[in-house]
Amino acid sequence: MSLKVFNTEARALGAFVPLEAGKVRVYACGPTIYDHAHIGNFRTFLFFDVVHRHLEWSGYDVRFVMNLTDVDDKTIKGAVAAGRSVADFTRPFGDAFLSDCRRLGMLAADSYPRATEYIRQMVDFVARLIDKKHAYVAEDGAVYFSVASFPRYGRLKGIDTSTLMAGARVSQDEYEKEDARDFALWKRAVAADEQASAAWDSPWGRGRPGWHLECSVMSLTELGDTLDLHLGGEDLVFPHHENEIAQSEASTGKQFVRNWLHVKHLQVEGRKMSKSLGNFVTVRQLLDEGFDPASIRHQLLSAHYRSDLNFTRDGLDASRSAVQRLVDFDDRLAAAPTGPGAATELPPVSAETLEAFRAAMDNDFNTADALGALFGMVSRVNALLDARTTVPSDDVKSVRDALASMDRVLGLLQLARAARSVDDSVAAWVEERIQARADARKRKDFAAADAIRAEIAARGIAIEDGPAGTRWKVTDASAARVG
Numbered sequence: 127m128s129l130k131v132f133n134t135e136a137r138a139l140g141a142f143v144p145l146e147a148g149k150v151r152v153y154a155c156g157p158t159i160y161d162h163a164h165i166g167n168f169r170t171f172l173f174f175d176v177v178h179r180h181l182e183w184s185g186y187d188v189r190f191v192m193n194l195t196d197v198d199d200k201t202i203k204g205a206v207a208a209g210r211s212v213a214d215f216t217r218p219f220g221d222a223f224l225s226d227c228r229r230l231g232m233l234a235a236d237s238y239p240r241a242t243e244y245i246r247q248m249v250d251f252v253a254r255l256i257d258k259k260h261a262y263v264a265e266d267g268a269v270y271f272s273v274a275s276f277p278r279y280g281r282l283k284g285i286d287t288s289t290l291m292a293g294a295r296v297s298q299d300e301y302e303k304e305d306a307r308d309f310a311l312w313k314r315a316v317a318a319d320e321q322a323s324a325a326w327d328s329p330w331g332r333g334r335p336g337w338h339l340e341c342s343v344m345s346l347t348e349l350g351d352t353l354d355l356h357l358g359g360e361d362l363v364f365p366h367h368e369n370e371i372a373q374s375e376a377s378t379g380k381q382f383v384r385n386w387l388h389v390k391h392l393q394v395e396g397r398k399m400s401k402s403l404g405n406f407v408t409v410r411q412l413l414d415e416g417f418d419p420a421s422i423r424h425q426l427l428s429a430h431y432r433s434d435l436n437f438t439r440d441g442l443d444a445s446r447s448a449v450q451r452l453v454d455f456d457d458r459l460a461a462a463p464t465g466p467g468a469a470t471e472l473p474p475v476s477a478e479t480l481e482a483f484r485a486a487m488d489n490d491f492n493t494a495d496a497l498g499a500l501f502g503m504v505s506r507v508n509a510l511l512d513a514r515t516t517v518p519s520d521d522v523k524s525v526r527d528a529l530a531s532m533d534r535v536l537g538l539l540q541l542a543r544a545a546r547s548v549d550d551s552v553a554a555w556v557e558e559r560i561q562a563r564a565d566a567r568k569r570k571d572f573a574a575a576d577a578i579r580a581e582i583a584a585r586g587i588a589i590e591d592g593p594a595g596t597r598w599k600v601t602d603a604s605a606a607r608v609g
């Protein structure tokens with residue numbers, strides 16, 4: 127069997143065939159960094175991580191890009207309220223987001239482009255669309271995409287675009303668009319944009335990019351004209367992704383995305399999450415409440431990404447037990463009394479489980495069924511070990527290998543082990559020190575940065591710099607445990 131995915135555009139499950147054999151180019155719509163990401167966002171981001179991990183596990187050479195939206199209406203509003211530039215205002219939220227990703231055991235992306243780093247490319251892109259008559263400059267200096275120039279508009283959502291006009295007509299009076307469906311590629315700068323240093327020169331005057339444009343330009347620049355997978359939450363199908371298709375295909379003349387995958391929104395304590403309902407939760411809050419990252423990861427992966435999932439604290443307690451069961455199982459295998467004897471059923475159980483696990487993940491990343499296969503193995507093997515005094519070491523090894531292999535996709539055991547080897551106050555201390563070191567490096571105070579690295583090393587923790595920032599791991603658990 128090979129990977130099948132549910133492509134939003136085809137509205138059906140289909141074989142996943144990348145453009146170039148063996149290579150997969152993935153673009154994931156990342157967070158808007160005007161606040162801390164919430165647990166709903168992380169349902170989506172952890173799904174991205176599972177896609178990333180499963181593709182690598184399946185042997186693909188994956189290039190994985192996730193953007194950080196650092197200029198849009200919300201970041202500008204936040205920056206103005208804080209009296210800062212968008213760059214200064216969003217930086218701590220971007221750092222906090224990457225730290226949350228690390229705490230939840232997410233693989234680093236190959237690149238995390240920020241919109242403000244691609245303004246020149248965005249201006250060039252808009253100019254090209256104007257040249258090709260897919261865009262026009264309105265009297266106020268804003269540039270709009272001409273939906274009428276792109277007949278395939280509406281195909282992702284599956285709508286007849288003529289029905290769009292009626293509903294959108296109100297805004298026609300507000301903007302000088304030629305057609306109510308047209309959307310802004312480039313917005314003319316207003317006072318707030320200048321105040322937040324979120325305005326740039328362009329052939330059409332001072333302005334800033336529209337949000338949809340940002341993702342098209344970052345993805346095409348980072349990954350080329352055609353992406354194999356484009357991922358996001360379900361609310362992004364329309365208009366965000368529909369508009370990305372229109373802009374990108376009008377510009378390149380090629381298919382933009384071969385497969386669109388969208389994650390269903392998470393509910394929290396039975397309801398849509400909102401500040402007014404009091405069920406708005408961030409990852410850091412849950413960690414502060416004493417829940418561990420592996421439990422959060424387990425609960426968010428416990429349902430298939432297109433199914434409903436209700437996140438609850440009771441559910442987190444159940445997830446904590448499930449993760450503990452895995453840790454205990456792994457410990458039991460490590461300590462299992464081995465000795466010569468008749469072959470056991472362990473190797474066939476391991477092989478069957480791996481097969482069921484692969485089939486579940488290949489079936490549109492069905493993490494619920496994959497977890498079912500894994501925990502089924504735990505029960506069967508536990509029963510087998512209960513019934514024997516010793517088992518051949520190769521048989522135990524087959525189970526340990528299967529467990530480690532599945533965990534490369536799920537990332538639960540790794541995370542539970544890492545989190546349990548230091549307590550939360552130590553983890554928070556390390557994150558704080560890593561941030562202080564990054565700040566020192568930004569100031570070019572390398573002596574201070576080196577001193578911080580030594581301070582961390584003295585606590586039995588090694589740090590490593592990479593594209594996702596700095597990762598850390600415990601090298602001497604006894605030192606790391608000393609509060």
Ligand code: AMP
Nearest residue numbers: 156157158166167169170358359391392
């Ligand atoms: P934002 O930071 O608002 O741009 O959202 C980042 C990502 O999280 C987007 O892909 C959203 O679709 C997704 N998202 C927002 N709310 C939820 C939710 N309740 N459940 C799952 N994903 C969400």
Ligand code: ZN
Nearest residue numbers: 155156341366
């Ligand atoms: Zn996007």
